[in-house]
Amino acid sequence: MMLLPCPWCGPRNASEFRYVGETGPRPDPTTATPEQWRRHLYFHANPRGWVRESWYHRAGCRRYFAAERHTATNEVRSSGGHS
Numbered sequence: 410m411m412l413l414p415c416p417w418c419g420p421r422n423a424s425e426f427r428y429v430g431e432t433g434p435r436p437d438p439t440t441a442t443p444e445q446w447r448r449h450l451y452f453h454a455n456p457r458g459w460v461r462e463s464w465y466h467r468a469g470c471r472r473y474f475a476a477e478r479h480t481a482t483n484e485v486r487s488s489g490g491h492s
Contacts (some may be wrong), residue, residue: 413476414487417477427466432461432475457481461488 411423431453436445459477466472475488 411483411485412413413464413485415466415469415472416474417472417488418466421469425466427465427467429463429465429473432463455480 412420413423414420415425415426421450436449438455441449457480461475461477463473463475466474476485478485
């Protein structure tokens with residue numbers, strides 16, 4: 410069982426959450442080309458180590474938050490929330 414640390418509800422089972430994606434800048438919707446959107450949506454670095462991700466607590470407080478996850482061990486540490 411993988412636990413995710415919700416900043417508002419505390420540690421909860423990963424089944425309560427929806428993975429939103431890697432955090433970081435998104436292409437500007439008014440100027441981005443289809444190629445830029447394709448790269449943003451489908452191409453990811455998939456590094457070994459710590460990555461910063463966005464999660465949505467769908468079965469709890471229904472808030473979005475960022476967390477850091479180690480891709481090799483699935484160890485998770487909270488990075489704070491954002492609503």
